[in-house]
Every structure is written in C-alpha cells, then in structure tokens.
Amino acid sequence: MFESRSVRRLFLRLRSVFRRSSVDRELDEEFEFHIEQRITFEIRRGLSPEQARAVALRAMDGIEQRKEECRDMRRVNYIADMFQDLRYAGRALHRSPGFAALAIFILALGIGANTAVFTVVNAVLLKPLSYREPDRIVTLSDSTAGKVSTAISKQISIPDFDDWRAQSSSFESMAYYNAREVAVLAGSSAEYARVAPVSSEFFRVFGVEPIVGRQFTIDETKPGTTGAVMISYAYWQSHYGGDPRALGRTVRVLGVRSIVGILPPGFRFPDDTDLWVPIAVTGAAPQSRSAQNFRAVARLKPTVSVEQAQTEMTVIARRLAQTYPASNSGRGVIVARMQDEMVGDVKASLYLLLSAVGVVLLLACANTATLLLGKATARAREVAVRSALGAGRRRIVRQLITEGLLLALIAGAAGLLLAFWGSKALVAVAPGNLPRLADARIDRWVLVFTLGVSMLTNLLCAVVPALYASHVDVSETLKQSAARPSGRSGTIRVRRALVIAEVALAALLVCTAGLVTKSFLMLTDVPLGFRPENVLVMRATMPGAPAVAFPRARQFFRDVLSEAAALPGVVATGATMAPPGSLDSTGGYLVGPLPEKPDWTRAPSVVLSIVAPGTFNALGVPLKEGRDFNDGDAAERPFVAVVNETLVRQAFPDRNAIGRMIHCPFDSFQGMTIVGVVGDVRQRGLDRDPMPECYMPYTQHAFNGVTLSVVARTTGDPNAFAESFRRLAREKSPEVPMKFTTMEQSVSQGVAAPRFRALLFGIFAGLAICLAMAGIYGVMASAVGQRSNELGIRIALGATAGSVLRRILTEGLLLTAVGLGLGLAAAVAGTRLLTSVLFRVQPTDSIVYLGVAILIGTIALAASYIPARRASRIDPLILLRQE
Amino acid sequence: MTRPADLVQGTLDLLLLKIVALEPLHAWAISQRLKLVSSDVLQVSDGSLYPALHKLEQEGWVKAEWKVTENGRRAKFYSLTRAGRRALERETAIWERLAGAISLVVRLTEV
8 A cells, every 4th residue: 555655656656757748738727717617607697708807817826836836736846857957057167168167166175075075084093993893802911000101112011912912801812023124045145124023922912814825723823933924915916926836835034934824905904014934932032021021912701891801900900000010110001992092193283184174175265165155146137037936935945056067077077187187286285194095086975075075065165156146026126127237235245254264264274374384394394313415315224143143234334335346437336234313223322331230210211313424424413522433443442332412411520421320231231431422413304302322332242233224325316326226235145135215205204294294284385375365356347347347437537546545455455354354363373283293483483473473464466456456447438338 | 025924834735635525626625615615715826826735745645636627627635535534533633732732721701
C-alpha cells in the first residue's frame, strides 16, 4: 500500500518533469473549466458576460501566479526550474563575459588556494593512518619534569619499557624501536639506507604481515642473535626488481643478515624505513635506565581508551620513580594516539595557514558579492519585468542564486585545477618534516571540501544581492527610463560595507604576513657561528664490526682528508661527527679534578662531537684561544679537547679554560686537557640559544668514529666538487657509502618551516591586497558613475577639477581608514595566536602595523585615483545634453 | 491576499478531504459543495483551492481523473484514495479533540 502510494507520487513527479507540456496543458484546461463555470454562475446571478468574466478572473487573483503555485505544490518545479534557471543563468553569464570571467577568476583563486591548502591539511592531519585500526595505535613517550620536550627527550629506556610491559594491562602488544641511517651493502655497492632495529612485537602493533616470506622468529629476536632482516616493498622493487627469490639473499646491515620477509607496499614506519632488523640487546651488559635511546609504540586493547591507558601508565611510572629514584624521579609517561603525536608540532602551523587562506576566500566572496550587487542594480529592470510577468519573489531569488551557483561551480572546477598545481607547488616548498606530505593528493574528501566551499561561496556572495534584487519596486523601476539604470542608495551602502570588510580582512592578513616575514628575517639574521657559503659536506661510514671498522675508518678519513686538501679549488678540509645543525650526541660534563664518586646525574648537559684537525678552519668557526687539534694528538697521547665559549662561561667563572681538565663520559671517563676555545655554533636551530660544546679529536675516540662528515671549503660552487670527492673516496674504499650535501642547504633546511610560513602568508597577503584594491576601485567607480549628475552640476557651478578630485579621493580614503582601523584592531586581537611561531618579534610590532597602514593607504589612494580623475573630467555640457 | 484567513491553519485540507470522501467531484463543484453544506459560512477563494488540491494529489491522498460532466464538458474529478481516507480519519480525530477542548474552554462559566 505504502509502496503504491510512493510509486504514484514518484510517477506524478516524473510526469511533471518530463512531460511538462502535458501537465501544463492539463493545468490550463482545469483553470479554463473553472473560469467558465464561474462565468456561467455569475451570469445566472444576473451579471453581464463582461462583468462575469471580470469577476471570475478577479476571484482567481492572478491565474498565472496560481498555476505557478500549483506547480510549486508538486515540488517538481525545483528540478524543472533548476534546469530552466541554469539555462537562463548560462545565457546571462554569456551575455556579460567580462563580468563572468572576472567573477570566476576571483572565486577560482579563492577556492583554489583553499583547496590546495586543504589538500595538504587533509594528507597530514586528517587522513587516518593507513594501518589496521589506527585509532588503537599509541605512542608511549617520556616526560621528565623540567626537560624541554623535543623528539629526543621523548625517548625511553629498555629497562623502563620492560617494567611497563610487565605491569600494564591496557595493551594488546607493545614494542620499542629506533631508526638510523646506516651503511648497507646489498650486492656490491655500499649505500646509506634507513634501518630500524625493532623489538619482537613491533609488526603486531601495526597489524602488518609480510606479503612474501615470514616475520622474525622468536630465536631471531633473542638477545645476541643476528642474521635476519625484513625489507620494504619499495626496497624490494628497487634492489631486487620484485623477484621473490630475494628471500634468503644476504645483506650487510649491522652485521651479515639474510632477507626473511618483505612488507606490504606503503609500510615504511618509522619515517621512510627500508630495512627492519631485530633489536639485539646483548644480555651481558645490563641496560641503564638513563640510556633513553628508543621510542615506544603499543596497540590498545579494544576496550581500553587512551585515557584509561594513560591513568594506568601514570601509576606505573610513579611506582618506578619510587623504586629507582636516582634515574626515574620526576619521570612520567605520555600515552598519545600515534596520529596526534605525529602531527603535534605542525598542527598549529597548518591550521594557521588554513585560516589565513580562509580569509582570502572571504575576501574573494566579498569582492564577488560587490560585483553581483552592482550587476543586480543594473538588472533591476529585468527583475521588475519578470515579476510583472508572474514570477514569484522566491522564484526570482532562486534564479539569482542559481546564477551565483553556476558561477561558483565553474569557479570551483577552475579552482580544483589551480589546486592541482598549487598543492604540488606547496608540497615542493613545504619543509621536509611535515609527516605524510607525500600522500597529499586530490582525493574524494578534497573534492567534497571543494564542493562545500563552492556552495558556501555561493551562499556568501549571491544571497545578499539576490535578496536585494527581489525587493525591486516593480512600478517604480519600470517607470524609470531604461537608458539610465538607477543606483539605489541601499545597494551602495551595502557595497561600501563590503569594501570596508575587504580592507579590514586584507589589513589583518597583511599584518600577519608582515609579522611572520619579519620573524623569518630576524631568524636569518641570527649569527650562525660559522660560514656556510661554499662548504661541501660528504657523509661517509666505514662498515663492519667496530673493532675492525674503527682503524680502517681512521685510515680512510686520514687519506681522504690529506688528498682532498690537495685538490685544486679546495681551500680547507676537515671532518666532524656532527656538522652544524645536526645535533647528534649530548651528555653530561664535569670540569677539574674529579671527586671520589662523581655525581653524573647532576652533570650539566653538553653537545659532544669528534672532529678532525682543520675542521674549525674549514667551517669558519673562529678559534678564540689556544690551538686546533693536530696530527700530534694521536690515540696514545694524553686526551685533549676544544670547548666553545658558552661552556667556558658556564664552567669557568675566571674565563680561563686553557690547560684545565674536562670529563665527558662519551666513550671513556678519562679526563681531557682543554687546548683550545672556539666560538659558539647554534647546534639546535637558530631560534635556540647555543649550548655548551666539547670537541674531541677523532684520532683519540673510536666510538662513533666510523661515521664522519667530511667538510671542505671550496672556491666555487661546492656541488661541483662532489664528483671528485666521490672518486677519491671510492679509490680508498669501495665499501664506504657516501652522501653529499652543502652547508648552505642544511642551513636553509633549518629555516624551512619559517620560510614556508613567510612565503605562503606573503602570497595570501598579496592576493588579499589585489582583491581589496579591486573592491575599492569597483565601489568608487560605480559611485562616481551614479553621481555623475551631481558632480556635473557642481562643476557647472564652478567647482574646480581639483576639488572634485579631492572629494572623491577623500571618500575612498575614508572607507579605507574605517576598514584599516577594524583590520588592525582585529590583528592586535588575533595575532596573539602567532606568539609561538614568532621569533624575536612581538605580535604588536609597531613598525609592521605602521607599514601595513601605509601600504594599504597607498593602494587605496591608487585604486580611487582613476575614478576620481574621471569624475574631475566630467563635462557638464555633455551630461546635460543627455538629460 | 485572499488566503482563507478565517479558516484555522490546516483545516482546509480536512474540509477538502471530507468533501471528496462523499463522492468524486471537480474543483468548482468542491467549492460550491463546501459553501452549500456549511450554509455559506465556509468559503474558499478560487485562487487558493487549486494549490491545495494539487498538494493533496501530490501527497497521494486524492487522485485525479479526467471525466465528462453531466453537461458534456471534460473536467478533472478528484476522489479520495485509501491513504487519503486514513489521513481524513487522523485529521478528523485531531480536529474533534481540538474543537472539544476549545468548546470546554469557552463554556467555562464566570464566577
């Protein structure tokens, strides 16, 4: 029964849509019949046929409107009207192609910029991780009270992890891992690859299974065993051509191993790992709770929430702190959803960008709204005619909104195209530390977003003009001459308000851009402590077990350095464990003769690095006192060290460091004599103060000595020297993998995030200024057009061109001043949110605000000048003749 | 506007359903019949009759057929469907409850 009713309803509706003419015929016939009946009835009551007809028609109160109401009742009109409206809208846009192109261009810019930024936000922040039930994967990280939270400070120690695992019940599986770039010899050539040593449950946490081969066996994950490695799908493809016989092949990576499994495409955790090996903890040496060198992940049990797990872990951490106060006091655990943890640092930045680009869209909408409003004024006559012919008010509004919709949809499609290129450009300039950026592409969520934004755009920019147009006073408008469409003061008021809003939004955006750019400039202005120009960096690793590799590494680097120094164009050479900006190792230090039982837990922190003689000179780090290392500082000689000025200030109140003793438990507790003092280098990034640093000669420290970065100052473009360095290194040892970069590149990577912000805000601010300028111009031009009579009379009565010019300019500047005031006030209130991304710039920096005011004032002046000049040249004679 | 302001909101549907429940009629006859049975109290303007009927048809409560009248003209006759009968019962019940309640209130004697 119910079905038959809905089927009939559907049938009626379809009939009305597709057999419109037959429906209309029936409607005509029904009404005709009614009128006839009425006439017969009235004649019978004694009226003349003419009178009867008049009464019948009046009783109907507008036949056409009534028919339209009947059609509306059937609700089919929505569909049929839409097609009609779309056709009509298409014709209307076709009739004024200039207007259409301008409106579409403006909206496409706004929608395109938004879609491009959303594409990145979607990939980085919104898309769920591509693991099985990603919401249940959490990270467990350390939070020691009073320690600055950085990626390194979040790491955990194995004994802590083992206790967590034994005592907790929230997790289905738990694992720890770390990740390194190490030398890998697969086949004959040596190269660097990202390798992750992982604990036994690692793959279970992510719910991944190898697509070929098997997981590590229990035996393979036992302490002290080596021999197995799993590889990524990408590595399988690039190194073995996807051949299943890769299983069982030998790879030299942290020992000699054979491939036991290949993971599915897309699984590269952590970072871009290509090889996974079992963490081999040697059972002999008990691990220290202070050796926080690992990261931990876990999979929650299905019934456990993150909060519950956090509560349990907090209790466990407190218990550990009581049991092991020396290492664990003040140490807590943070349980976080892996996705939240991954995007923690970039979230604020990206949302900031999204809101900035949202402001650009608002501006584009305001701009299009003024355009459409101008259009609506010009079309008042057309609207009046249509409503006189029986179009209801709602119908007219719908028509105008459909026109807006058509504009918005075309603009949306164009915007999508812009976003396609824009998001690629964004990905290219984005800082490399954005996680999952490579996934940024236009998917269905991006399409939904674009469609939504287009609809919103339409709503914002078409509704006000449409409502305005529907209020057209029919008889008034029709009475006015067709030659001179009247501007109603109402629309001019709305357009002025829109322009004020545009200027305000633009001012807000330009202020933000100004602050971010100034902050970026301040950052690049920070003294680096070294000279990055023309420095080639070659990272190289001697593979093999440490006992064998270290003497070979020492020989290799000594040979390479001495021969490289002789290459033409090479000014100075050196080698370091950690080139500036790549903080590698930190530890505690104590100076002077050590007490009986040194308290290392209270030792201040120091950046440790081992270097070759000549490194300071090659990098341009100034030697302030004493001497550099030299070949005399051999392994069997007393240990020596070079420290930086910050360490001297911190450790030696008398500033007298040369000849004093320093102890850093790097690979030995043996004291070192300080032989030199060098300038500070900002190791942790430009926005952080320099840390104390202690350099040691590579000849005296085997630990970590197998991997060094050779640095060479050259006379020209350092990249040109990479090939001769590669050849030189290959000659000395074919097993050593190398990786080239330049000091300038790594410095530039260090400021990539602020540069990205400054660049994008700059682009958005530029767009905003252009849009606001167009808005001011549009409103002033149409104001002049509408007041040409008044202005003509003024000129006829003796007003000089100068005074008219001033009058119009003043008006434009007044609008701008109001908008500017609002925008700057909004900036003062809103830019406080920027504090965390600003460096040495206050959110209320007066120079930036003043600059913005001058810039926008100048632009407003320029935009009002053309209409103003036109106004001052009005010829009253021509004007009067037109009347 | 000539909407039946004197008809309580929504009662026009009820009246139309009731009239066509008695026998299939064309719109003109419906308006005349309504006038007649309500002793000229209830009048629907010609203008608002048609949109209301078309709405009922779209709802599936009445169905329309083209038939020939007694004086040989083609006219659109509306008749009640089964869904329309249920709607009529529902609307009547609501109306009676409402009317009863209103009578109770207006008949309160003042003390």
